[in-house]
Amino acid sequence: DGGITQSPKYLFRKEGQNVTLSCEQNLNHDAMYWYRQDPGQGLRLIYYSQIVNDFQKGDIAEGYSVSREKKESFPLTVTSAQKNPTAFYLCASSKRTQKETQYFGPGTRLLVL
């Protein structure tokens, strides 16, 4: 079955710690995205990647970093510079950008200890 997997489901971060959220897809999609969702709000774009070894900042990239070394994988690191990281993080992918439909993974909930 093709799809998008995210791990872990829940993640706890201590002050000053960097944490990495995993996103893997086996849909053979070129484009991948990271969104952040805060309670009662819509999703906001953090980073996106249209092709391997290339990625672009979204609307709220500060305090986050990504890599795209493989087509299937697009991990997101929440750095200590992100002062308010508690949120639900959703990864998505699409065949290409713009006109294609984005499909989402199950999400990772990040909490600060």
Next chain:
Amino acid sequence: AQKVTQAQTEISVVEKEDVTLDCVYETRDTTYYLFWYKQPPSGELVFLIRRNSFDEQNEISGRYSWNFQKSTSSFNFTITASQVVDSAVYFCALSEAGIYNQGGKLIFGQGTELSVKP
């Protein structure tokens, strides 16, 4: 500016009632795409439908129907004979096709939480 507005924060209905979720959008592009996603309590966003700006045909899929009107910049979603399993948060989203959105960013509304009671 691009924006999606879902004015209804929460809607509560009794099973078998019809319910319409409103979505109004703003865009600077003449070509764009509109989406509806469902977010059940598990959290995953489930894709429901995509419409292109040049195709104003309404769509029906089982109990779901969508009314796209460019004249009022609206893309409303109706559930007929609602069921308890329809309880979820529903998001409307916009993706512009112009050069300002090479990355295909989705602009989301704030979502409408639908509660269907038995």
